[in-house]
Amino acid sequence: MAVQPTGKITASAFDQIDPPDAELQLDCVHCGFCLPTCPTYLVLGNEMDSPRGRIYLIRAASEGKIGISDNFVRHMNLCLLCRACETACPSGVKFGFLMESARGQIERHYQYSAADRRFKHLILRTFTDPRRLRAVTGLLSFYQRSGLQKLVRASGTLRLFGRLGKMEALLPAIPDKRRRKDLPEVVPAKGEKRGRVGLLVGCVQRFFFADVNSATARVLSENGYDVVVPRDQGCCGSLLVHEGEREQAKALARRTIDVFERAHVDLVVVNAAGCGSVMKEYWELLHTEPAYAQRAETFSKKVRDVSQLLAQAPLNGRLRALKRVVTYHDACHLAHGQKVRQEPRTILKAIPGLQFVELRESDDCCGSAGIYNLLYPELARQFLDRKIERIKETGAEVVVSGNPGCSLQIEKGLKERGLNVRVVHPVELLDWSYHGTEG
Ligand code: SF4
Ligand code: SF4
Known part of the structure; x- marks a missing residue:
């Protein structure tokens, strides 16, 4: 163990602004079921880089037995926040909330270089x-x-x-100016109307993967949804939540709620797993704010990943054959964060001619994890190498991912190995199939 609690109980190392919830910490019964699923524990082999070890450290800091030392910060920051431990945990420990709060404390109390x-x-x-x-x-x-x-x-x-x-x-080929153009404020539904949805266009998605947003609007419209794209929307704050900048994240969350409330939509659709995961948890981020707690809860219940919406009913319109071998990477914040696994597979399997091959360890982190690949490139590289090996095994020509960070990371790994495999979003494949041409 790199850090040992002293046994001496003093004041908590944490302040009272969103400290890691004591009850959530006690949910951990130390069974260790999460250890074999934790990427950092598997690579580093140190208990303190496992979910159980990290919870132990958070508890020790909460009880004032240790401080926010270099060691504490390192073990917290080496966590990918992939939440694979939540999937494995039989006690339902909300590890993501604990880690996000702990990082909030680090942001306020630790002096980085x-x-x-x-x-x-x-x-x-x-x-x-x-x-x-x-x-x-x-x-x-x-x-x-x-x-x-x-x-x-x-x-x-x-x-x-x-x-x-x-x-x-990590830079992808930036779409040209014409393709980066803002979407219309409303893309009307085709055929029988199923509802009115708001679309979060995101930040990286809007500029680096503009085609994903256009495809999302077209496919939703094809399936009977009026798609409202509020002009005044901004960042949802997900990167900030993961990095512990909670106050800035809260300001962006409040703004996002205001914007979509004004748009009077039935649901808010997201096509980036990291953003969707945080927006579904705005209720936690804003639970101490009287003016927003209830509204955040209502808002979070309206958020859907685009695959959830499309998989809930048979797809409208004529899908043309796409004769491609395709595999699917489960983004952590979709599979572990939102528990959305089947829906993307359901819509991919609806495309005629498409040969779907399962990816081994499909829900293992690719090492992108927000800005982890920039902060800890050597570790991130190990996770990426393993992901690329697994993709190679499938023989796929196309890898599908529902998160822009994963797409950037996987595309980089494929290019470095000289592999001619495209990385696309599930809605892009559907869009190609509707239009009979590949983008
Ligand atoms: S979130 Fe991921 S990296 Fe962090 S402790 Fe859990 S399994 Fe390990
Ligand atoms: S599986 Fe859950 S309860 Fe068991 S050690 Fe891991 S976090 Fe704690």
Whole structure:
């Protein structure tokens, strides 16, 4: 054990702003069933890098037996927040809530190095602000289209840029300006109307994977939904929740609730697993705020991953054959966070001609995990390598993923190995099938 409680009970190491819930900590009965499912425990072999060990540390800090030391912070931050432990846990321990709260405490009470703080600040402020991200995307698009990217990559100078250089390696082909254009505010339903839904366009999804949002709107419209895309929506705050910046995340959550309430929609549809998972848990994030607690609960109940909505009834319209071998990667925040596993498979299997091959260990983390792959690239690399090996075994031409972070990470791994495998979202495949052409 890297950290031993002293046995001396003093004041808690945590303050009273969203401390890790004491009752949730006591739900853990130390059975260890979660250990074989925890990626960091399997790689590092240290109890303190397992769910059980981390809960032990959180409890020790709650009781004032240990402080928020370098060791404590390291064990907390090495967690992927993949929530595989929640799936395995027979006692129903809400590990995600405990870890998110613990990280909130770390954010307030721990002094990161100036370099770490600057890097996190840069990433979080860029990726959670659509206006900034729009400007950055324009520059990146120029960088790729002008041929500068090829030159820079060939020159090897990216190595000199440390973590920023590693980020560059994750860059997908940025869609051109025409494809990055905002969706109309309303995309009307075709045929018999099934409902009116709001669409969260996200941040990374909106600019790096604009085609996924267009495909989502088209497929929902094809299936009888009016799709409302509020212009004033912003970031949902999911990255901030995972990184412990809870106050900023709460502000974005409140804004998201306001925006979709004004849109008067039956449901709020999300096509990014990380965003959906956090939005389904706004009730927890905002439970101490009298003006929002009830509204957050109502809002969370309305959130659906797009696959949930599409799988609940037979698909409308004519689907054309797609003769492709396809496999599916379960994004952690869809499989473990939202317990959505069958729905994406159901809609993929509805596509005629498509040969679906199951991926071994499909719900193991790919190492993306928010910004984990930028903060802990060596560890993230091990998880990615294993994922790519499993994908290779399937012989698939297409890997399907319901989360933009996973798509970026897996695409990078495939490219590095020279594998000619595309990574797409389930709704893109459906959209191709509706239109009889591949995007
Ligand atoms: S969330 Fe994932 S990495 Fe963290 S303790 Fe649970 S299984 Fe391990
Ligand atoms: S499986 Fe659940 S109860 Fe058992 S050690 Fe892990 S977190 Fe605790």
